[in-house]
Amino acid sequence: MAFDVLPGLGSPMRRLEDPRLLTGGGRYMADAAAPHALQAVFLRSPHAHARIVAIDAAEARAMPGVATIITAADTATLGHNPAVTEIKDPAGRRHIEPPRLPIARDRVRHVGEIVAMVAAETLAQARDAAEAIMVEYDPLPAVVRGDDALRPDAPLVHDEAPGNLVCDWHKGDARAVDAAFAAAAHVARVAFRSPRILAGYIEPRGALAQWQAGCVTLTTPSQGVHLLHRILCDHILKIPREALRVVTEDVGGGFGPKLPPYPEQALSVFAAMRLERDVRWVQDRTEHHLADTHARDLVAEAALALDADGRFTAIRVEGVANFGAYVSTVNPTIPTGGMAKVITGLYAIPAAHLHLRCAFTHTAPVDAVRGAGKPEALVLLERLVDQAARETGRDPVALRRLNLIPRAAFPYATALGYRYDSGDYAALMDAVLTRTDAAGYAARRDASRAKGLRRGRGFACHLHGSGGWGTETSGVTILPDGTVEARTGTQSQGQGHATAYAQILAARLGLDPALIRIVQGDSDRIPRGGGTGGSSSTIISGATMTRAADTLIEQGRDAAAEALEAAPIDIAFEAGAYIIAGTDRRITLPDLARRLGGMKASADFADTVETWPTGIAIAEVEVDPETGAVTLDRFAAAIDAGLVVNPLLLGGQLHGGYAAGIGQALMEDARYDEDGQMQAATLMDYAMPRAGDFPDLDWISVPTPSPNNILGIKGVGELPTNGAPAAIANAVIDALAADGVTHIELPMTPARVWAALAARR
Structure with missing residues (x-):
């Protein structure tokens, strides 16, 4: 084109x-005027897994200002919130998708699942009434890790999903991969558990449902009103589309989790229609941590085959993806297709095979957050490349150069069937090495060592497939x-x-x-x-x-x-x-x-959504072996985002995206204990990066236009988040390789780094 x-x-x-x-x-959501609106509060399960024996709301209904209390008995006519993407196993069977209803009926399946809604004249009255609702639970065993959920003795999340298996998904040519590994001169292997993360947007979610003459206007922060409008009308509320108008004004951050419809939006509209009153709900931070979709949560093993010249001949990945308690809106294709798009990276790898088992657990549902399956895939790939370089005595830059897809090969068909539109990966490598003063790295490493610190440098050849x-x-x-x-x-x-x-x-x-x-x-x-x-x-x-x-x-x-x-x-x-x-x-x-x-x-729209922006990032870290503290000293990248509309906007996207990826690498961890209680329910317990955690983030544009759209542009918002975790992980391991440390799980917190060093001592 x-x-x-x-x-x-x-x-x-x-x-x-x-x-x-x-x-x-x-x-923003809280700015929407509705002076006489009822205030909504949602009563949420304190248990990760329990039977609901009884709910007694009589006392709460009689409290001052209470307009209604809605439980599952009132929402029997409401429908399921469906996924809009799907995956299939090798036999062609679609993933298992038990109904996800606005209010839990007989059983709760994660901490934070809604069991009742209160609407009252004031927020204080609604909170008081919610506390007065008596719910009798029969607690049941819970499972929180995807690989644990697939064990034969694991507690069952849904009766419809035997063994907690959502889907057993494969992609690629297993026979070609087996043959390449059998003939390989060397095989590098890594294992990796990707931490669960949160979106952490500044503005939490909310909903204002305003009733007027039989029609409701729902004002809510979203990533697009049409998907929300369609699912609410057609699947959950089962009302004519003309009976609901959905409006989104300014949005204080989305990153993925503001795309799916949520129970609170449907219930706010339901209550407004039932009471013929305006109903408002504004989420607090703990609700965001407990109830919004999370991301990542993958455990995987990967192997890379090389021939005697150091060329990559095949890659294989076996993993388990944790879907949480329900199948969220686009999650079926996140850890599966999202990984498949990028797992061969910027390299000419002729054979690839992925095998992902997807599991239900008693945790919040997982879905897209900036990167959507690709940051964890690229950590696997780029850790493999560094591991292969270390084991075969090759320079990590030279090994990458040897295997980069040449510019003349575009458009390039990957082993998993994707078609990269354009690129000049060698030029990206040249640009980023110049940008980071690669020639001066040895002197900086020696200077760090003289201070008792360990310096390491990590590379990430990364990309994104826009969708x-x-x-x-x-x-x-x-x-x-x-x-x-x-x-x-x-x-x-x-x-x-x-x-x-x-x-x-x-x-x-x-x-x-x-x-x-x-x-x-x-x-x-x-x-x-x-x-x-x-x-x-x-x-x-x-x-x-x-x-x-x-x-x-x-x-x-x-x-x-x-x-x-x-x-x-x-x-x-x-x-x-x-x-x-x-x-x-x-x-x-x-x-x-x-x-x-x-x-x-x-x-x-008459163009092609898909483009393939790419980048090569280099991180330099200093590690204090006495405390395990990691300091990011330098970070730079060369970027191909196609023709650039506005370099200031591009720079903002890159800075924000790399910051998100660096946070994932060094500090973010939405962890649960073994009983399914979230240990990071507030920002006191969930660390997010601040300005002082970063050096200046340096970047340069090395564009090749995309032939897939009339403007030659490529999508860039998720590209930097895909690359930063791999660059940081490689840099930390490079810093500690001389101490015998070859693996640390993400996030690479001081405690984990110190423990890895202590184990080698």
């Missing part, structure tokens, strides 16, 4: 939305006053959509970006959209708005010809105006719109 480089694209324009947001003009749903119709309207309104079905959660999309449209239409307003997050005003996920928003909306703009320009040609008293064939469009070719006679697009009383056009 040909792509267009438009004037104005690639310039570092500051964010158009920032003046409003930085001066208190944001409209999401291309069910988008973008509309562009030039109003009579000359301003532009563009409608999109994707949803910003802080990425800067209002700037990126305005910049793309301004370049196409030849207008000032400040004249362009982006409209999102309204199921009534926007015909359809797949929402934001999979690092695909600018691919989907940017490309589709471009096509809508082209249609609008073409539609105006006859009217411009009439205004200029010329034949349409003589009319050209340049720099925001229609001109008569070869003359100075012109009419601007805003002037034509005023003459016509407005102009509008729309377009459906």
